[in-house]
Amino acid sequence: MCIEAKKILSLRIDFNKSINMANIKKVAVLTSGGDAPGMNAAIRAVVRKALHEGLEVMGVMRGYEGLIADDFIPMESKSVGNIIQRGGTILKTARSERFRTREGQQIAYDNLKKHEVDALVVIGGDGTFRGAREFTENFPFPVVGLPGTIDNDLYGTDMTIGYDTALNTVVEAVDKIRDTAASHERMFFVEVMGRDAGFIALRSGIACGAEDVLIPETVTYLDEVHDKLVKYMTEKKTSSIILVAEGDDAGGAYDIRNAMAKYGEEFDMRVIVLGHIQRGGSPSAYDRYLASRLGVAAIDALLDDQRSVMCGMVHNEIVLVPFNKTIKHHKTIDQKMLDIVDVLNS
Numbered sequence: 001m002c003i004e005a006k007k008i009l010s011l012r013i014d015f016n017k018s019i020n021m022a023n024i025k026k027v028a029v030l031t032s033g034g035d036a037p038g039m040n041a042a043i044r045a046v047v048r049k050a051l052h053e054g055l056e057v058m059g060v061m062r063g064y065e066g067l068i069a070d071d072f073i074p075m076e077s078k079s080v081g082n083i084i085q086r087g088g089t090i091l092k093t094a095r096s097e098r099f100r101t102r103e104g105q106q107i108a109y110d111n112l113k114k115h116e117v118d119a120l121v122v123i124g125g126d127g128t129f130r131g132a133r134e135f136t137e138n139f140p141f142p143v144v145g146l147p148g149t150i151d152n153d154l155y156g157t158d159m160t161i162g163y164d165t166a167l168n169t170v171v172e173a174v175d176k177i178r179d180t181a182a183s184h185e186r187m188f189f190v191e192v193m194g195r196d197a198g199f200i201a202l203r204s205g206i207a208c209g210a211e212d213v214l215i216p217e218t219v220t221y222l223d224e225v226h227d228k229l230v231k232y233m234t235e236k237k238t239s240s241i242i243l244v245a246e247g248d249d250a251g252g253a254y255d256i257r258n259a260m261a262k263y264g265e266e267f268d269m270r271v272i273v274l275g276h277i278q279r280g281g282s283p284s285a286y287d288r289y290l291a292s293r294l295g296v297a298a299i300d301a302l303l304d305d306q307r308s309v310m311c312g313m314v315h316n317e318i319v320l321v322p323f324n325k326t327i328k329h330h331k332t333i334d335q336k337m338l339d340i341v342d343v344l345n346s
């Protein structure tokens with residue numbers, strides 16, 4: 001390569017370097033709460049960007065529990081080689097009761113200081129950010145969060161890491177269920193995850209052409225569900241798929257099926273709870289892209305002396321959202337999306 005080209009290339013690489021306003025020398029990264037496809041892509045981006053900026057990096061095993069148990073491992077570029085395509089998290093994850101206590105947080109803080117860690121990146125969901133918010137209120141320590149959960153229930157980002165892959169998993173499963181439902185002229189009640197949110201149910205319900213979608217954000221009137229399904233099955237359909245968010249106010253898929261059975265029609269009904277397959281699998285292209293951008297943004301934010309914020313992406317732009325906002329504000333469901341389900345079955 002000619003000297004001129006090398007000079008331009010070196011300028012480009014140097015140009016990408018951020019100014020280290022916070023004088024950070026070493027960062028740690030952990031994953032917490034339910035795992036999500038794309039967490040490894042996020043870990044990879046945090047590690048590679050931090051190393052690119054000349055920082056040292058440590059991984060913390062098993063989330064906040066690892067902070068307390070002093071389970072730190074040094075990370076280098078090859079530590080995150082060949083993981084972008086892998087589901088789960090190489091740092092493992094766990095929920096930590098001890099981190100909910102001031103004593104546990106003190107041990108975590110002391111361990112971070114012992115390892116001379118200057119800042120922390122936490123990748124997880126709602127519970128992870130609650131813990132991070134409390135920790136940063138009790139201890140003067142820079143923490144930035146990345147939204148890693150299939151639930152997509154965090155305010156301040158269009159999508160959370162893992163949501164897109166979970167949607168694809170649900171749609172692929174429901175397409176298979178639809179084959180047998182059509183063959184046997186059956187009604188299937190399919191339960192999906194989301195904890196107390198209905199984002200997975202609603203968007204995958206539209207994507208797989210579900211006849212109905214039941215979500216916690218709206219009251220489920222069983223009579224209305226029954227009348228709708230009877231109308232479909234007697235007038236125009238020989239099979240039906242109903243997506244039920246696990247947190248629905250009327251209960252899970254078995255509860256809904258049992259409630260429908262009480263009306264007395266002789267529908268041939270079955271139930272399937274998709275469960276933890278929604279948490280696995282190789283992350284989609286979008287989740288890898290989102291995780292990579294957010295991982296880079298987390299290091300940029302820390303170098304810019306930002307703390308107690310979640311890095312999100314809104315309309316393809318990086319945004320920084322204070323933990324207080326992303327936790328307290330429940331992301332709202334667009335009612336119009338529910339109307340689409342009915343319109344496209346009319």
Ligand code: F6P
Nearest residue numbers: 034125149150151193194195279
């Ligand atoms: O928060 C992610 C999530 O998958 C929820 O959708 C689900 O309700 C929960 O985790 C299941 O938790 P666990 O993996 O501990 O059973």
